[in-house]
Amino acid sequence: MFSMIDNNNKLIQILLSFTKKERKRFNEFLHSPYFNKHNDVRLLYKILSNRNDLSKSISKERVIRKLFPKVYKSSKDPIREQDYPRLRNLMNKLLKQAETFILQVGREKNTLANYRIMIDELMLRKLYDFSRSSLKKGFKELNVQSFHTPKYYYDKYRLEEAQLYLDILHKNRSIKNNIQHVLASLQDYSFANILRYYCAAVNQELLLNVHYDFSFLNSFERFLGEISAQMPPLIRIYYHILLFLKEENSDYNFNEVKKLIESEKDSFNSTEIRQMYNFMINFCSFQILKGNLKYQNELHHIYTFNLTTGIWSAGLYFSPHHFYLFVNNALNIKRYHEVEQFIEQYKEQLHPQFQTDMENLSYARLYFAKEDYKNSEKHLRKFLSKEDFFYKIYNKVLWIKLFYEIDNSEKMENALEALRVYLNPKRNIGLGDTFRKAYFEFRRLAYHLWKCRYEPNSKDKIEQLIKDIDESSGLVEREWLRKKCIPLMNKR
Numbered sequence: 001m002f003s004m005i006d007n008n009n010k011l012i013q014i015l016l017s018f019t020k021k022e023r024k025r026f027n028e029f030l031h032s033p034y035f036n037k038h039n040d041v042r043l044l045y046k047i048l049s050n051r052n053d054l055s056k057s058i059s060k061e062r063v064i065r066k067l068f069p070k071v072y073k074s075s076k077d078p079i080r081e082q083d084y085p086r087l088r089n090l091m092n093k094l095l096k097q098a099e100t101f102i103l104q105v106g107r108e109k110n111t112l113a114n115y116r117i118m119i120d121e122l123m124l125r126k127l128y129d130f131s132r133s134s135l136k137k138g139f140k141e142l143n144v145q146s147f148h149t150p151k152y153y154y155d156k157y158r159l160e161e162a163q164l165y166l167d168i169l170h171k172n173r174s175i176k177n178n179i180q181h182v183l184a185s186l187q188d189y190s191f192a193n194i195l196r197y198y199c200a201a202v203n204q205e206l207l208l209n210v211h212y213d214f215s216f217l218n219s220f221e222r223f224l225g226e227i228s229a230q231m232p233p234l235i236r237i238y239y240h241i242l243l244f245l246k247e248e249n250s251d252y253n254f255n256e257v258k259k260l261i262e263s264e265k266d267s268f269n270s271t272e273i274r275q276m277y278n279f280m281i282n283f284c285s286f287q288i289l290k291g292n293l294k295y296q297n298e299l300h301h302i303y304t305f306n307l308t309t310g311i312w313s314a315g316l317y318f319s320p321h322h323f324y325l326f327v328n329n330a331l332n333i334k335r336y337h338e339v340e341q342f343i344e345q346y347k348e349q350l351h352p353q354f355q356t357d358m359e360n361l362s363y364a365r366l367y368f369a370k371e372d373y374k375n376s377e378k379h380l381r382k383f384l385s386k387e388d389f390f391y392k393i394y395n396k397v398l399w400i401k402l403f404y405e406i407d408n409s410e411k412m413e414n415a416l417e418a419l420r421v422y423l424n425p426k427r428n429i430g431l432g433d434t435f436r437k438a439y440f441e442f443r444r445l446a447y448h449l450w451k452c453r454y455e456p457n458s459k460d461k462i463e464q465l466i467k468d469i470d471e472s473s474g475l476v477e478r479e480w481l482r483k484k485c486i487p488l489m490n491k492r
Helices: 010-017 021-029 041-051 059-066 083-109 110-124 128-143 148-171 175-206 216-232 232-245 249-268 268-287 293-304 322-334 338-348 352-369 373-380 389-405 409-422 433-453 461-469 480-490
Strands: none
Touching: 010 021, 010 041, 010 083, 021 041, 021 083, 041 059, 041 083, 059 083, 083 110, 083 175, 110 128, 110 232, 110 433, 148 175, 175 216, 175 232, 175 433, 216 232, 232 249, 232 268, 249 268, 249 293, 268 322, 268 433, 293 322, 322 338, 322 352, 322 389, 338 352, 352 389, 352 433, 373 389, 373 480, 389 409, 389 433, 433 461, 433 480, 461 480
16 A cells, blocks of 8 residues: 655645746756755655646555656665655755745835845945945835835834934934834834734624634724824724724724725725725625615625726635625625626636636526526526535525525424524534524524514514514615515405
8 A cells, every 4th residue: 555645735835826937946946966965865855746637646656656766666676664764854854945935025025124134244244335235225125016015114213223222323313213224114114014903803893703812902092083084094094994893983084994995995905995895894784784774885885896906816716605605795785686687797717616617606696686586496406515514505595595485394494493503502513602693683583584474463562573683783685674574464
C-alpha cells in the first residue's frame, strides 16, 4: 500500500495557491544560491510542480524514485527505509523556502514599509544623508497614494516617526512640530482601527444576540462626537457606522455614511468599501427582520449602485451570498425584470462550485414571486447545495412557501419539520442567534397559518396570528405571511 502526498499537505496547499507567474518566480527563487543551496530541494519542487494537476495525489515512493535515480535504477527496486525521513526532511526544507518566498512577495507589495526598514538600517549605520534621501522618496510615494485606508495612516505615522528620529539625531529645533505630525498620524491610524473593530464587535452583538463589555466605548464615542467633523473621511464614516449599528439616530447616521462613501469612494480601495457596505447591508437586514421595510429600498440601492464597481467579487468571482441577497431583496420590492437581467448578466461571474445551485435557487425564487409555481418547483428540485447553511435555509423556506401555495399538506408538514431540525443549534453552530430566532419564528407562524387554513371558525386565531406577525421583533418573510392571512380573514 503506497503512502500518498495529497492536497491536504501544507506544502501542496501553499504551492497550489501560487499563480502561474509566482510558480515561475519561485523556481527562480530556488535557483538563487543566496536563498537555497540544496539541489535536492530544487529537484523536489520540479517533481511536484511539473505535473498537469498539482492537486492530484502522488505516492511518496514515486517521488523518492525520482529524487534518487542513482539508487533506484529499476521501478521494482524496494524503497529503503531511510529514504522516507529524507523525503520528509526535503519537504520541510521546501516548505520553509515557500514560506520565505511568500514573505518576499509580501515585502515587494509593501514598498512604504520597506522604506521604513531601509531608513532604520541606514540610521544604524550612521548613514544619515542616505536615510533622509530614502525618507524623501517614502513621503513622495505616500503623497501620490489615492487610497486613504488605515494602512495609509499607519505608513504615514511610521515615516513621520522616522523623520522625528532623524531630527533628534541632528538636534533639529523643529522637533516640536515633528512630534505634532507623529501624534496626528498616529491618532488617525489608531482612531480608524479602533472604530473598525468596535463596528465589527457591535455588528457581532446584533448577529449573535450577545452583549460585550466595552468600558472605553462610550467615552470614546463622546470624544469623537466633539471632533468628528475635523477628522478624515475614513474616521467619519466608521463613526457614523458605529452610531447606526448602536441604533442612535439610525436614519440620519445611515444617510451620512451613504453620502460620505459615495462622495469619497475614490479615496478607498475595493476591500475597504466592501467592508463599509457590509456593515450597511447587515444593518439593513436587521431592520428588515424587525419590520422596518423601508430598508429594503436602501439595500437595493447599495447593491445596484455598486454592481459595476466589482466590490461584490471576492477575488475573481461574484460573492454567492451577495448574489442571492440581491435577488431576494429585489423580488421583495417587485423588481422582477431587474432580477431576471441580473441573473443572466452575473451568473457566469459566480465560482463554478456555486454557479448551478445559485442560478437554480435564484430562478426558483423569481418564478415563485411571479406565481409560476410549476417552474419554481422545477428549479428548486435542481438545487443540491452541500456548502453554505444559509443557502439551504433559503431553499427550505422557499419549499414551505411553495407547498402552501400549491396546497400540498403532507409535504408542507414535512418541510416545516425539516426546517425545525435544520435550525437546531447543535446542527448548525455557525448560524447567528438573531437569524436563527427569526427563522424559528417564521416556522412557528407558518405552521399556525397552515393550521388556520383548514380550521373552521378560526377568525380569532387569524386575528391573533396577524397581531403576532406585526409585533414580532425578528421575523423573515413577514410580508408573505401577512399577505396569506388576508384571504383567510375574508373567508370567515
